[in-house]
Amino acid sequence: MTDFSKTRSLFYLPEGVIYLDGNSLGPLPLSAKARVAGLMTDEWGELLIKGWNKAGWMMMPRRIGDRVGKLVGAAEGTIVMGDTLSIKVYQALASAIDLVPERKVILSDSGNFPSDLYIAQGLIGSLGRGHELKIVEPEAVEAAIDETVAVVMLTEVDYRTGRLHDMKALTKKAHAAGAVTVWDLAHSAGALPIDLSGAEADFAVGCTYKYLNGGPGAPAFIYVAPRHADKIRPALSGWLGHEAPFAFDLDYRPGGGIDRMRVGTPPILGLAALDAALDAWDGVEMADLRRQSIKLCDLFIAEVERRCPMLVLASPRDGTKRGSQISFLHPQGYAIMQALIARGVIGDFRAPDAIRFGFTPLYIGENDVIRAVDILEDIMSNSLWDTPEYKQRALVT
Known part of the structure; x- marks a missing residue:
């Protein structure tokens, strides 16, 4: 049984703050400070460029992957770290398209994170091969998978509502129709059990600064199923994806397996912070995490609906059909969230009207949920959000 009181002690959480935004940026793991400082002093400082060999920097993307x-x-050997999530989406989608060259439809849904859709649109424009991005409602994805579809590109957990796609069922349907899949795990990695191998996913990508707590701008990851790894064409043929990077050949030859999805020099400081953050998962059973996540979310929904009936639930009520986040709707959602943040309850806002809360059992417990709703009830009952200060939009919402 996972001891979540122990995992909570591994994070720095400011006094008086109830942090319900780990689905956007995870808090600081205490060990990350020492790990990054040690790398800067003992490795970068003392070893200088020798760190690539002596400190194992060059292999960090594979080891941490x-x-x-x-x-x-x-x-093992199917995930590599590096670059940003948008770059990894580009890589995965470009390679997936090439696996089904005779088809032109990329299927996604309106709940996908917009950046993924932008990447698809840009790639289609660059290729100029007649591809089409088809966007349907999340509930219509399964019915839309047919023999015209080349790639099904989905975010497993809807960033706005927390709605959860059935990865195994949709991948099976895609394969039966002759399509391949690209799964974005940004809102599910570290939030719920995932079985890429068991689901027979083709490609997957994800970030590490949300539930994995790797820090702002932490490196992303890409997964390629072993059956594809040695035959896909890397769209971004960077030097570290070369078969022999230090041969400095003028012609590109892709490396073997997942290594061909490496692009440029790995972000060593970011990887060091992530490496430390992943220590928090030692001894954590994902089934325990999932049970506790659903319990916390259910408690939050029940308390908010009982005490704040003016807020409308936007997330699935059934815990098995959502990730580890809850959204409520209100026309003044932005101002409400700013009032909450001013009182120490940190969530976030997603346009046009959603206030969003993430529940991470590694450091959030039932008492936090009750305290957060106490404050939310006070704000709503007394219209404390209704001030010019809280309605002034910041650059990041």
Whole structure:
């Protein structure tokens, strides 16, 4: 049984703050400070460029990729770290398209994170091969998978509502129709059990600064199923994806397996922070995490609906059909969230009218949920959000 009081002690949480925004940026793992400082002093400082060999920097993207792989059901050697999530989406989608060259439809849904859709639109424009991005409602995805579809590109957990797609069922349907899949795990990696191997997913990507607590701008990851790894064409043929990077050949030859999805020089400081953050998962059973997540979310929904009836639930009521986040709707959602943040309850806002809360059992408990709703009830009952200060939009919402 996972001891969540122990995992809570591994994070720095400011006094008086109830942090319900780990689905956007995870809090600071205490060990990350020492890990990054040690790397800067003992490795970068003392070893200088020798750190690439003596400190194992060059292999960090693969080694840490395997650590992430344990949390998402991926076999060793199928995940590599580096770059941003948008870049990894581009890589995965470009390679997936090439696997089904005779088809032109990329299927996604309106709940996908807009950046993924932008990447698809840009890639289609660059290729100029007649591809089409078809966007349907989340509930219509399964019915829309047919023999015209080349790639099904979905975010497993809807960033706005927390709605959860059935990865295994949709991947099976895609394969039966002759399509391949690209799964974005940004809102599910570290939030719920994932089995990429068991679901027979083709490609997956994800960020590590949300539930994996790797820090702002932490490196993303990409997964390629072993059956594809040695035959896909890397769209971004960077030097570290070369078969022999230090041969400095003028012609590109892709590396073997997942290594061909490496692009440029790995972000060593970011990887060091992530490496430390992943220590918090040692001894955590994902089934325990999932049960506790659903329990916390259910408690939050029940308390908010009982005490704040003016807020409308936007997330699935059934815990098995959502990730680890809850959204409520209100026309003044932005101002409400600013009032909450001013009182120490940190969530976020998603246009046009959603206030969003993430529940991470690693550091959030039932008492936090009750205290957060106490404050929310006070804000709503007394219209404390209704001030010019809270209605002034900031750059980041």
